[in-house]
Amino acid sequence: MAGRDLSREDALSRLDHKHACHILLYADSNAKLFGKIPIKHIVLMQMRFDGLLGFPGGLVKPSEESLEAGLSRELQEELGAAVPVTMEDYVSSHLAQSPPRLILHFYSKKITEAELLEIERAAVSNAVDHGFEVLGLTRVPLYTLRNGGGLPWFLSHSFISNSRAQLLEALQRLDLVSPQTLKEAVKKAEEMRHTVKSDPH
Numbered sequence: 262m263a264g265r266d267l268s269r270e271d272a273l274s275r276l277d278h279k280h281a282c283h284i285l286l287y288a289d290s291n292a293k294l295f296g297k298i299p300i301k302h303i304v305l306m307q308m309r310f311d312g313l314l315g316f317p318g319g320l321v322k323p324s325e326e327s328l329e330a331g332l333s334r335e336l337q338e339e340l341g342a343a344v345p346v347t348m349e350d351y352v353s354s355h356l357a358q359s360p361p362r363l364i365l366h367f368y369s370k371k372i373t374e375a376e377l378l379e380i381e382r383a384a385v386s387n388a389v390d391h392g393f394e395v396l397g398l399t400r401v402p403l404y405t406l407r408n409g410g411g412l413p414w415f416l417s418h419s420f421i422s423n424s425r426a427q428l429l430e431a432l433q434r435l436d437l438v439s440p441q442t443l444k445e446a447v448k449k450a451e452e453m454r455h456t457v458k459s460d461p462h
């Protein structure tokens with residue numbers, strides 16, 4: 262994963278650092294794209310105000326709130342939903358490559374498809390940050406179409422900080438995408454960065 266892996270204790274001991282917490286919310290799904298390509302899992306990300314893809318979450322001051330309480334607060338602001346985050350959902354902490362003295366804590370949490378749909382529905386009307394810090398939620402396509410559409414093209418977009426690495430690590434760790442498919446998608450994404458996109462249909 263991009264950035265140096267830190268233990269939670271080591272991370273929290275660095276009082277002169279800024280801390281940010283972000284979460285990958287996901288659900289299983291039996292839905293099929295075009296009635297034939299299994300979606301399998303829904304993974305939520307968002308388009309940010311700066312035009313970069315990232316996960317919901319944000320800056321947390323450990324002196325004022327626990328990492329988990331801070332992340333829940335950010336989810337209320339960015340998703341307009343009360344998502345209870347606990348230490349069970351904690352995955353890792355990384356020292357950002359830049360800016361200096363920023364530690365990125367990552368979480369993942371499985372919810373039901375109905376809960377995820379409710380978050381997507383409510384975000385537009387309830388999230389105070391909707392249309393400002395958050396331009397909209399997006400799902401991550403986990404399938405790969407014959408011409409490389411789907412996950413490879415998604416990975417060819419621009420991501421904030423180490424969120425692309427967080428996504429790839431989680432897809433592997435949670436077994437949401439097979440290692441082979443992931444490897445091929447990353448490779449195709451590299452190629453895609455330098456080609457013109459044709460209509461995926």
Ligand SMILES: O=c1[nH]cnc2c1ncn2[C@@H]1O[C@H](COP(=O)(O)OP(=O)(O)O)[C@@H](O)[C@H]1O
Binds near residue numbers: 320359422
């Ligand atoms: O999804 C992410 N994964 C990892 N780091 C992120 C992600 N989104 C933002 N960051 C980093 O964390 C910092 C604070 O996050 P964010 O921009 O979400 O704060 P905010 O929501 O409190 O305004 C950003 O400046 C960026 O460096």
Ligand SMILES: [Mn+2]
Binds near residue numbers: 319320335
């Ligand atoms: Mn914030």
Ligand SMILES: [Mn+2]
Binds near residue numbers: 390
């Ligand atoms: Mn925020």
Ligand SMILES: [Mn+2]
Binds near residue numbers: 394
């Ligand atoms: Mn944020």
